Amino acid sequence: MVIPDRIPLCILPTPIGTLSRVSSDFGTEILIKRDDLTGFAGNGNKGRKLEYLISEIVTQGIDTVVSSGATQSNFLRQLGAACAVVGIRCLAATMHAPYEEADRKATGILTQGGNPALDEIFGLERTLYPDGTWAELDAHAEALAESERARGAKVHVIPLGGSGPLGVLAFYRAAEELASQLTAPVDFIVCPSSSGSTHIGLTSSFLGTSTKVIGIGCDPEPEMLDDLVDLSRSFSDAYGLAPALSPHQIDLRLDYVGPGYGVPSPEGTEALRYLARREGILLDPIYSAKTFAGMLDLLRKKKIGGRVLFWHTGGMPALFARPSD
Numbered sequence: 001m002v003i004p005d006r007i008p009l010c011i012l013p014t015p016i017g018t019l020s021r022v023s024s025d026f027g028t029e030i031l032i033k034r035d036d037l038t039g040f041a042g043n044g045n046k047g048r049k050l051e052y053l054i055s056e057i058v059t060q061g062i063d064t065v066v067s068s069g070a071t072q073s074n075f076l077r078q079l080g081a082a083c084a085v086v087g088i089r090c091l092a093a094t095m096h097a098p099y100e101e102a103d104r105k106a107t108g109i110l111t112q113g114g115n116p117a118l119d120e121i122f123g124l125e126r127t128l129y130p131d132g133t134w135a136e137l138d139a140h141a142e143a144l145a146e147s148e149r150a151r152g153a154k155v156h157v158i159p160l161g162g163s164g165p166l167g168v169l170a171f172y173r174a175a176e177e178l179a180s181q182l183t184a185p186v187d188f189i190v191c192p193s194s195s196g197s198t199h200i201g202l203t204s205s206f207l208g209t210s211t212k213v214i215g216i217g218c219d220p221e222p223e224m225l226d227d228l229v230d231l232s233r234s235f236s237d238a239y240g241l242a243p244a245l246s247p248h249q250i251d252l253r254l255d256y257v258g259p260g261y262g263v264p265s266p267e268g269t270e271a272l273r274y275l276a277r278r279e280g281i282l283l284d285p286i287y288s289a290k291t292f293a294g295m296l297d298l299l300r301k302k303k304i305g306g307r308v309l310f311w312h313t314g315g316m317p318a319l320f321a322r323p324s325d
């Protein structure tokens with residue numbers, strides 16, 4: 001099978017380091033993979049996926065990209081920038097709270113400042129819709145795409161978070177990058193899991209090794225596991241690099257989401273302050289802080305130990321976001 005090309009956008013490999021003070025607090029070796037330093041459009045894990053996604057788009061002669069996401073989407077920020085650098089127009093359908101009604105009760109969603117301010121700088125054209133489900137948000141993106149097609153544009157729709165086989169491929173490769181940097185294997189990798197390509201790419205690559213990958217769910221949706229299984233199958237079918245994962249091979253923890261997707265949790269905020277004050281490293285409130293909090297909880301409960309690696313996926317712009325007035 002043909003493995004797609006990538007257009008370099010990020011500064012790779014990203015560094016790995018040891019969290020020496022956290023390691024001494026927890027009495028075990030804790031490493032960090034710094035995808036908060038990918039160096040493209042405000043940093044973060046999405047730059048890796050975009051290297052492949054943008055390459056595919058350029059090859060297909062697309063002139064307009066349409067995608068979707070929540071207001072604080074880090075993916076949309078980096079997608080807007082990636083499209084800008086290759087001269088492609090980028091439109092996005094957004095909602096403040098795009099999830100099932102039952103999960104929309106959380107207050108304190110970060111709607112103002114942060115990523116949207118950067119989107120404007122990168123030239124992303126956002127359209128904000130009233131809150132609804134993810135499926136409704138997808139439908140809005142499709143409608144945007146359709147109206148662009150009707151105007152004669154050559155449009156490509158990118159799924160939420162850039163998660164598809166190419167997004168997984170990017171993280172399958174990122175796992176190889178990590179393996180080449182490590183002097184000895186790690187016992188656990190802890191990463192955020194949302195649209196899923198980070199988690200599935202890493203899990204697929206370390207399958208059958210002594211390294212276990214744990215994804216900390218950032219959405220409060222039990223059906224996420226089904227989505228991850230589907231994503232894994234699509235990656236396997238597309239490139240044949242790894243077998244499709246069955247549910248028991250995907251370690252997804254849903255107990256650290258807190259009040260809801262896009263809303264900071266007290267434990268995440270505490271973990272964010274702890275890492276900032278112990279190591280001078282900033283997390284983001286929506287993904288990496290909850291994941292770091294989850295990792296610390298698992299360490300405290302002795303559910304994980306040995307050499308543990310925290311995969312920092314970036315997202316710092318959301319630190320400058322605030323809820324609606």
Ligand SMILES: Cc1ncc(COP(=O)(O)O)c(C=O)c1O
Pocket residue numbers: 044045073074075161163192193194195196197198199284287288313314315316
């Ligand atoms: C900062 C940050 N970390 C982690 C994730 C989750 O990555 P994935 O969508 O690959 O599950 C995202 C996705 O939106 C993100 O923006």
